[in-house]
Amino acid sequence: MVEHEALRATRQAYDDVASTYADLFRDSLRDLPLDRAILNAFAELARAAGDGRVADLGCGPGHVTAYLEESGTSAFGIDASPAMIELARRFSPGLRFEVGSMTALNLPDDALGGVLSRWSVIHTPPAELPPILAEFHRVLAPGGHLLIGFSATDGAAHPTREFDHAVAPAYRWWPDHLAALLRATGLTEVARMVREPEPTDLRQFQEVHLLARKAPTAAPGADGS
Known part of the structure; x- marks a missing residue:
């Protein structure tokens, strides 16, 4: 897959x-505490599907990856x-961290119990998002869960x-619209957490977590055969 310019610019901005x-x-x-609560629920669900592993995509310095592992x-x-990734490896030397892109994950099909995209x-332009969501669906095992923030x-x-982000150009989404894009890739919303901004927050935006599930494989004989 061809890497789009926004990804190159974002990579450089976060390196800096x-x-x-x-x-x-x-x-x-x-x-x-609310973020921890939905992360815990997501992790419990993820452990029950595929090989039970979770990929933290866009992990930054790895603090959430480490929380899940702990x-x-x-x-x-x-x-x-x-x-x-260099910082993540330094802070959590016992964990696996890799440089990679959400546009083309070096992961097998139907493998993971969970994908976290927090x-x-x-920073993904709206037109570029559907292929990324399809990639999330590809690597999830049947019955696996995606948590997207x-x-x-x-x-x-x-x-x-679009909004003025401190690091790189960024976009906000209406939750129902993003949930519809997830459905189009085969991921069905099962829960939603909306956190209202604190009065002291610089940006008065709602923060949203959508929890979505990839359809499980039908049990043998479930169709009556």
């Missing part, structure tokens, strides 16, 4: 700020930024909207 980003976000889950889930991280698709737009009239 990797150390600062890691310092800001390495302990961020500590103050986000909670009893076999997890590994992939990020387009070599600088981020604010990793926000993103910032929401202001309403259904704005299914996508």
